[in-house]
Amino acid sequence: MLKKLTQVYHPTTIEEACKQLSQAKTAVIAGGTAEALKKDDTIETLVDITHIKELNHLSQDASTIKIGATTTVQDIYKSETLKGISGNFIKQVAGTVAATALRNTITAGGNLVAQLWWSDLPVAYLALDAEVVCRTGKPKRTVSVVQIINDTPAKFLKKGEIVAEILVPCYNKGTGCDFRKQIKTHHDYPTITVATRITLKNGMISEARIACNAVTSTPFRCQDAEKLLVGKKPTAENIAKAAEKAASSIKYREDFRASKEYKQEVFQVMVRRSLEASIEAAK
Numbered sequence: 001m002l003k004k005l006t007q008v009y010h011p012t013t014i015e016e017a018c019k020q021l022s023q024a025k026t027a028v029i030a031g032g033t034a035e036a037l038k039k040d041d042t043i044e045t046l047v048d049i050t051h052i053k054e055l056n057h058l059s060q061d062a063s064t065i066k067i068g069a070t071t072t073v074q075d076i077y078k079s080e081t082l083k084g085i086s087g088n089f090i091k092q093v094a095g096t097v098a099a100t101a102l103r104n105t106i107t108a109g110g111n112l113v114a115q116l117w118w119s120d121l122p123v124a125y126l127a128l129d130a131e132v133v134c135r136t137g138k139p140k141r142t143v144s145v146v147q148i149i150n151d152t153p154a155k156f157l158k159k160g161e162i163v164a165e166i167l168v169p170c171y172n173k174g175t176g177c178d179f180r181k182q183i184k185t186h187h188d189y190p191t192i193t194v195a196t197r198i199t200l201k202n203g204m205i206s207e208a209r210i211a212c213n214a215v216t217s218t219p220f221r222c223q224d225a226e227k228l229l230v231g232k233k234p235t236a237e238n239i240a241k242a243a244e245k246a247a248s249s250i251k252y253r254e255d256f257r258a259s260k261e262y263k264q265e266v267f268q269v270m271v272r273r274s275l276e277a278s279i280e281a282a283k
Ligand SMILES: Cc1cc2nc3c(=O)[nH]c(=O)nc-3n(C[C@H](O)[C@H](O)[C@H](O)COP(=O)(O)OP(=O)(O)OC[C@H]3O[C@@H](n4cnc5c(N)ncnc54)[C@H](O)[C@@H]3O)c2cc1C
Pocket: 027, 028, 029, 030, 031, 032, 033, 034, 035, 036, 049, 069, 070, 096, 097, 098, 099, 102, 105, 106, 107, 108, 109, 110, 111, 112, 113, 114, 116, 118, 119, 120, 121, 157, 161, 162, 163, 164
């Protein structure tokens, strides 16, 4: 609960929002599904960015998918604009987020910045090498999603800066993606979330991405495991080695749902199966 909250602004431009956010004791609110639950007695002003038209868009051309920060996860899931390997992958992952009513509220930007262990889309963005456009009024910088996630979005963003857009590259034939999560019921928290992407060139793996969440406390890219695949043939042995490396190189988040030992064993199997599925799709 934001006990000290006294005012909420509803700016209609990015410039106006960033100016208000540069003041002390302010915070962004988008879908509000995480922000409204925060126990933060320092926040006195919220800046609601959902009235800024420039932030609510979803488009795709031959090379890039552009997702505006306030686009809801349901709009992504139900989009008829998103197509092809990346578009269908993003839609599939969006469809696994919470339930319909929540998806209608949760925004792409909020889902990225809140960075919780059950966050789904950031795992997909890591696998797809997405970029994030951050704005401080007119000035903008475009950064890789792995940088913003590794630095923790809330710390990475400067005072008065917001996430404006997520850019996802469109992959073509020769690339395959896979997303899977282990979850007891659709409405529970997941225990393991995995996303992989493989690009094949002349029968060899030219690019590999392995991303996870829920087993870890925040979305994470298993770069050491990815390195074991690049330049190699997509054989069962190489896939198994990469899965083993992924399972031995992460810091496990523990909770009452499953022990570290259980997660480690199942995570390794899920990475292996996910890589196999991505390779099959890439062929
Ligand atoms: C019951 C429940 C189940 C859920 N299940 C899932 C699930 O299965 N998978 C999943 O991925 N998510 C799930 N979520 C959503 C997730 O927990 C977060 O609540 C959500 O991603 C936050 O998005 P929001 O748009 O509501 O952001 P808000 O709550 O408005 O904001 C979240 C944080 O991001 C900041 N912020 C928001 N937008 C921006 C921006 N554009 N620039 C800079 N900072 C910004 C805010 O200041 C705040 O710190 C669930 C939520 C609930 C309540």
